[in-house]
Amino acid sequence: MTTIKLHNTKTRRKEVFTPIDPNNVRMYVCGPTVYDRAHLGNARPVVVFDVLYRLLRHVYGAAHVTYVRNFTDVDDKIIKRAEESGRPIDLITAETTQWFLDDMGALGALEPNAMPRATQYIPQMIAMIEALIAGGHAYAAEGHVLFSVDSYKTYGALSGRSVEDMIAGARVEVAPYKRDPMDFVLWKPAKADEPGWDSPWGRGRPGWHIECSAMSYELLGDSFDIHGGGNDLMFPHHENEIAQSCCAHPEGHFANYWLHNEMLQVEGKKMSKSLGNFFTVHDLLAKGVPGEVIRFVFLSTHYRKPMDWTEKKAEEAAATLRNWRGLLSDAEPTGPDAELVEMIADDLNTAGAIARLHAMAKEIAANPQKDCFYEKGTMLASARLMGLLTAELGAWAETGSVDLSAHEARLGAARQAAMENKDFSEVDRLKAAYLAAGLEVRMSKAGVELVPGPGFDAAKLEGVE
Structure with a gap:
């Protein structure tokens, strides 16, 4: 035992x-x-x-x-x-x-x-x-x-x-x-x-x-x-x-x-109405921050240490959870990883357990040709022992399969045209629409990338032409 x-x-x-x-x-x-x-x-x-x-x-x-x-x-x-x-x-x-x-x-x-x-x-x-x-x-x-x-x-x-x-x-x-x-x-x-x-x-x-x-x-x-x-x-x-x-x-x-x-704490400061950084769980959920993301951020810090909630942590958590859900989409839970169980049993070392999940995900992703269904099932069962990657919490991440390439091409073309005619109104319009849908807009010399954030809503892209 x-x-x-x-x-x-x-x-x-x-x-x-x-x-x-x-x-x-x-x-x-x-x-x-x-x-x-x-x-x-x-x-x-x-x-x-x-x-x-x-x-x-x-x-x-x-x-x-x-x-x-x-x-x-x-x-x-x-x-x-x-x-x-x-x-x-x-x-x-x-x-x-x-x-x-x-x-x-x-x-x-x-x-x-x-x-x-x-x-x-x-x-x-x-x-x-x-x-x-x-x-x-x-x-x-x-x-x-x-x-x-x-x-x-x-x-x-x-x-x-x-x-x-x-x-x-x-x-x-x-x-x-x-x-x-x-x-x-x-x-x-x-x-x-x-x-x-x-x-x-x-x-x-x-x-x-x-x-x-x-x-x-x-x-x-x-x-x-x-x-x-x-x-x-x-x-x-x-x-x-x-x-x-x-x-x-x-x-x-x-x-x-x-x-x-x-x-x-919130962004390194005590949560306080006077500081304008006081919010409820419902406030975050209403803004589109998934409950699973909130949970992941909480568990990334040991319970006996002060926990700092930041938007950056929420964004990183959403990206990680999307990645893991995609990686394990074909898996069924088997039994949790013994090493991860020992970490949680050691005074609820959830931060160490999440690090263990990262390591498991890295190994699975690095061996795509390997028959690693068992390993996937182990990782899924391990995450669920922590209340993560459950079916009940997964609806928010189902948008991860949306193909954004057409939207990236549209914004890229608008950006190219704007650089030629010096009129950036169309670029601004598209950016505003994508931001409103919960996408992070990244533009560089290499091109345009649209990255789903914690509050991404694919339905809001339907009217973007």
Whole structure:
């Protein structure tokens, strides 16, 4: 059996992955708060943990892996969006949840085994809060219930911060009902016009952190194998999850392995609305950037390193994927390459795995006369283990077989005529049409070349005369 090694945030080292029960490997990943479209950074953990999910299914069998990813569907941001739009909260969350699933599906992400919504588990959250109060780990005050951080002596072990550092580095809410500034909300009162549920402490709603603890306990038990998310969740969210889960269920030990992906940049800068480089997955898809291209760019960088999204990377990814799909057009998947599997099993080294795919493609292309169907099948199965070159994601690349020679000849002739009569209007017209169709126009002394870009749409060439 393949040995999987994962960098465990909890121990700060790479460890051999040993599941609690090989017949029931369990993973929980923090999901989105559904009030708007998922931005590009939201998609990175989805793709990262989708690869891990695929690897676990490959090693242990699909029937022996349980993957849970939640939806937060009650939150201040959601309430604010409802107030601004005048739309009911349930319609907003239903719509944005489906947006998320559609966009992540376009990136080739498999749906988890369970996708619980916070509002479905309010009774379980109340029960966990009651257990924390009974155990002396939480207290009620002015309609709120707060977790007493001082009651959990190893608080901060995951992130490696002292309480003093955490206070300095976090936006700690100062409130008169708190015994300690670090204490965090488990339950809070709801205003008359806000969603709320009856509880022993009055009508209210849960705090953010208790959601994941209650849902993971109900679906995966008091101890499970892997907990994942972006490193921005390490503190306070994951620290708080550990504290309240271990105190509510001291018979267990919550998650054995913690994985955190690094953040995303755009063209070398932090993604920010103020910088004008903020965009959603849907924005890219609408511009014609295929989901498979987005996935390829993500996987080209190791998950524990910052990932820089650039247009150049997207163009190079599209060209590579077109080439690979053409190369393997007659192949059927056999079994994945053992070396590539080992790379992915080594702390999700997807960058190394993609380099291995490049090497396999080069070898296949260099031996066109060789009967290499087996090698092609191996490469196809290897790519699909990473969620690439799947049939579901391939529609965008079917345009790769379009013959562009007539258009290249037309533009070349127009260019030659323009150089003689000094009138470049026809050249400009054709260039504009080809650019609008998603073609890159390359003109040099050697001639004219039209290269399909990520958003190439062959249908837009039909009217170009």
